[in-house]
Amino acid sequence: MFTLVIIGRPNVGKSTLFNRLARKQMAIIDDTPGVTRDWRETEGWLLDKKIRLIDTAGLEEAFDDSMRGKMRRQTELALQEADAVLFMVDGRSGITPMDKHFANWLRRQDIPTVLAVNKCEHENAAAAGLAEAYALGLGEPLPMSAAHGYGLDDLYHMLSPYFEEEEEIEDAAASFGPSLTEEEIDALEGNDDFDLSAIEPQVDTDTIPLRVAFVGRPNVGKSTLLNALLQEERVMTSPEAGTTRDAIAVKWTYKDRLFRLVDTAGMRRKARIDDRLEKMAVQDSLRAIRLAEVCVLVLDGNNPMEKQDLGIAEHIIDEGRALVLAINKWDAVEDKAAAMKRIEDRIEASLGQLREIPVITISALKGKNLEPMLDLILQTHAVWNRRVPTSRMNRWxxxxxxxxxxxxxxxxxxxxxxxxxxxxxxxxxxxxxSRPGDFPDTYKRYLINGLRRDFDIPGVPVRVMIRTSKNPYVD
Known part of the structure; x- marks a missing residue:
């Protein structure tokens, strides 16, 4: 699939264009420069052409281990995936020395490049910036407006020479009826009422990835865990809390099973969140939980099961998602027996509605116990999908x-x-x-516990809906 990488200095509108071409709100957008830090990808559409989109962090002149330097390296990694580059500049503010610096750098790369002058919805306001863009030496600049969709048809024609001719392959499986594709699932992601259970009968494990979200408090090692699984620096890591902002999704395969791993921003208690960007990042994390199948709650082994950890776990349970507790930094825990006892006590006291939650100890930094964690995720997912025959249930x-x-x-x-x-x-x-209005919750819990015990449904949410038959003589 044709891959387009969008680059440019901070706050020129890269994420706005990314969301427009993706046809859904994926990247966090704000007027603050440097909102995007890690590169993220999705499938999108440029008119009638399906393409792979990559949104990158703002280009910065930093070559050290600072946050800006790490963002620049992430952008360079994304460029390795590119079939073409869209270099965006701001038509309102004009061409800056940073734009010139990176234009010189791009000319030395062996990648087709289109120069786009963004924020040209008003010709007079951007005329000066459009004229200055010729000096960058990247060919004729393309006036466009990511916010309003202006210029996308011209972008299509400028990129069309680089599109590969796709062979039309007859799908032999078409005779068996339509199947749900991942693109259709992605199209539903923008719908807040979407529930993955709605597609349950059509799930094909060869094409539909198992969606796993790594969630937890800030600085517990979620990004380090993702990098350890992928064995590459796919997302930025830093001792500074709040490094991750966007929820970053990556496709990956383990034991011939397709995964979609999602790294999320750390979630603190609402009372402690006063930054607008952090609120938006937390909302993105909550959305990732809602769209996941299995949520891995990453805990800090030196300070596990804090009040916020319990709050996140309860939210996962309320959303009906499968939950796995991964206690990270376990190699640094001195009294392991005491730490595990504390975790078990907190689960028993605060998460009693979910019996036998799967727990595993790991070290993301040293890559310890990661395969057993993945096996546990697969086992928990299988339980989450379990069905019980009706005849057996009624005898029970x-x-x-x-x-x-x-x-x-x-x-x-x-x-x-x-x-x-x-x-x-x-x-x-x-x-x-016979009388649903007088059916007590205590007896419902008795039945739920029996279902878990007798039909082997441990560690996942179980729901019982109380109904009654309609009286045919009520009228």
Missing amino acids: LRGMEEQNPAPMANGRPNRLRYITQIKARPPTFALWV
């Missing part, structure tokens, strides 16, 4: 009722009539009772 329901009948309702029995699993991801059951 009779036994549970005989062992412990539901409390009486106004002196009359509240009979359990029928139960069936209405969906997986997470396992969700519908229970028909």
Whole structure:
């Protein structure tokens, strides 16, 4: 697939164009320079051409280990993926010395480059910047407006000589009916009401990646963990908290299983968040949780299961996602037995609604115990997808009722009539009772615990919906 890398100095509108071509809000946009730090990719559309888009951090003249230097190196890594480069400058502010510096650098690269002068929605305001852009030596500048979609047709024609001729391959599987593709899933990501369980019957593990989100407090090692799995510096890491802002998704394969790993921004308590960019980053992390299948809650082994960790875990459970606890920096923990006892006690006291949460100790920095963590993710995902035959469940329901009948309702029995699993991801059951309004939560928890125990559904959310049959004589 044709790959277009968008580069330029900070705050020229790269992420705005990225979101427009992706046709959904993916990158965080703000007037503050330097919002984007890691490069991120997605599939998008330039008119009728499907392309691979890469959004990069703002180009900076920094060559040390500072934050600006790391951002520049991330951009250089992204350029290795490029079939063509879109170099953006700001038409309103004109050509700066930094633009000239990086234009000289781009001319030495063996990559087709298109020079785009952004923010040209008003010709008079950007006329000076458009005229100055000829001096950069990158050919005729393209006036455009990423915010308004102006100039995209001209961009298509300037890039069309570099598009590869795609062979039309007949899909032999088409005769078996349409299948849900990853592009269709991505198209649904912009819909806040979208639930992955809606596509459950069409899931194909060969083409649909298992979506795993690494979440947690700031500076617990989420980005280091992603880099350790990929064995490359795919995302920036720093001792400074809050390095990651955008949720960065990367495709990866483990044991012939396709994954989509998502590194998210650290989440602090709302009361401590007063920065606008941090609020936007946290919202992006919450969206990543909602779209994930398995959430790996990364904990700091030296300070595990803080109040914020518990809050994140509860949010994951409420969203119905599978949860795995990964205790990072375990090699630096001195009293491992005491630390594990504290974690178990906090889970028992605060997350009692989810029994047997899978827990694993790792060291992302040293690459220890990462394969067992991935195996645990696959096992948990399988449990999250588990289905139980209706006949077995109703025989089980009779036994549970005989062992412990539901409390009486106004002196009359509240009979359990029928139960069936209405969906997986997470396992969700519908229970028909004679008087749903008088059905206590304590008895529902009794049934949920029995479902976990007798049908081997540990460590994932289990939901029971209480229903009643319609009375045909009510009218």
